[in-house]
Amino acid sequence: MSIEKKITAELLRIKFPGSDISFIKEKSIKKLEVNDTAINIDIELNFAAKKKSLMIQGLITDVVSQISAIKINISLTFNVKSHKVQQGLTPLKGVKNIIAIASGKGGVGKSTTAVNLSLALLSEGARVGILDADIYGPSQPKMLGISQEKPTSKDGKSMEPLIAHGIQVMSIGFLVDQETPMVWRGPMVTSTLEQLLKETKWDDLDYLIIDLPPGTGDIQLTLAQKIPVTGAIIVTTPQDIALLDARKGLKMFEKVNVPIVGIVENMSTHICSNCGHEEHIFGEGGGLQMSKDYDVDLLGSLPLDITIREQLDNGIPTVVSGKNDKITKIYSDIAVKTSLKIAALNEDSANKFPKIVIERN
Incomplete structure (x- = not known):
């Protein structure tokens, strides 16, 4: 076996830390070029992990150095690809991937997770948007x-998303008065959401995060x-009642053949603002048990921390x-x-194959 084939075989075996992928x-x-003085490797990864670049290069270097002792040059780039959606639907123009953030019930921190996940993906080098579908x-x-800004339209047909902290944003909240109750029936809600989604001029997004209504x-x-x-x-939260509803949400997506990326357990512990003591006031291990029951990943667990609420109330x-590195790291992971x-x-x-036209002469 040539040295190139040996290196390729070993590269394909590398698991991302903390996963089996x-x-x-x-x-x-x-x-993959091997000469007398160096091994030159160019790798393009189809996910966002810019802040993990040095770690990934280290993994590659460790593997390749066991095969050859000569100098190793690694060029690492990230290019997120578009992935399949439900049968009968086509990907949205200007958006590679849509990730739905859902909860079985309200009050579990779904919107908090959605906005911080969006910003964490942005920090990893992805182009990100968020649609507030609640x-x-x-x-x-x-x-x-x-909250005081309004979207504009350049062509009179579509809306330009607003930009906040580097992410593209659209919400019904921009179009109605903050104190006006949305007394709408289901068909009107779904019609409005489809309009917001399809008539917003999303600009080359790797990920569009959709903050869905609870339930x-x-x-x-x-x-x-x-x-x-x-x-x-x-x-979800670790609380039994919240987990019951979260399980219903998971089963709902399974019914419509949407893959479950994973579970985020919010408010897993309470951190005392005076002494820093942590305790499981909503129960312990519920998210982990749910992930085992349904064979999906527990993506992370977040504490109930007053600074998260304070920062969101201030729009930051x-x-x-930049004020809570521990929680920021959890969101980044x-x-x-x-x-x-x-x-x-x-x-x-779908877009990789040429369009075939059959004509009758």
Whole structure:
């Protein structure tokens, strides 16, 4: 076996730390050149992990150095690909992947998770947008500090997304008065959401995060069937009642053949603001047990910390506030795991084949 084949075989076996995913595929290796003085490797990964670049290069170097002692030059790039959506739906223009953030019930921190995950993906080098689909209680404008702004239209047909902290944003909250209750029936809600989704001019997004309304009723099921979703994340707390509803949310996505990327357990512990003591006031291990029961990943567990709430109230989410490195790291780890799981799904090949036209002469 040639040295190139040996190196390739070993690269394909590397597991991403903390997972069982072999993250380097054969098509990821764009160049593998061995000469008398050096081994030159160009690798393009299909997930977002810019902040992990040095760690990944270290993994590759460790593997290759066991095969040859000569100098190793590694060029590492990241290029997120588009992945398959539900049968009968096509990916949205300007968006490679849609990730739905859902919860079986309200009050578990779904919107908090959605906005911080979006910003964490951005920090890993991805182009990210967020659609606030919680029609009855839109919170993203406030959380992102842009509640007084309004979207504009350059062509009179589509809306330009607003930009906050580097991510593209759209919400019904921009279009109605903050104190106006949305007294709408299901069909009107789904119609409005589809309009917001399709008539927003998303600009070349790797990921569009959709903050769905809480619950698992007709509205949520209809949205899950009509939106071309790549994968879904379920947010829950460790509390038994919240877990019961979270399980319903997970089963809802399974019914419409949307892959479950994983579970995020929010409010896993309470951190005392005076002494720093942690305790499991909502129960312990619920998210982990749910992940085992349904054979999905627990992407991460977040504490109930007053600083998360304070930062969101001020329109500066934790990930960009620079004031809580511990929690920011948890969100960053969730973002990388999410991107890695999405990358492991089947890629969308619809646009790779030429259009075939049959004519009768």
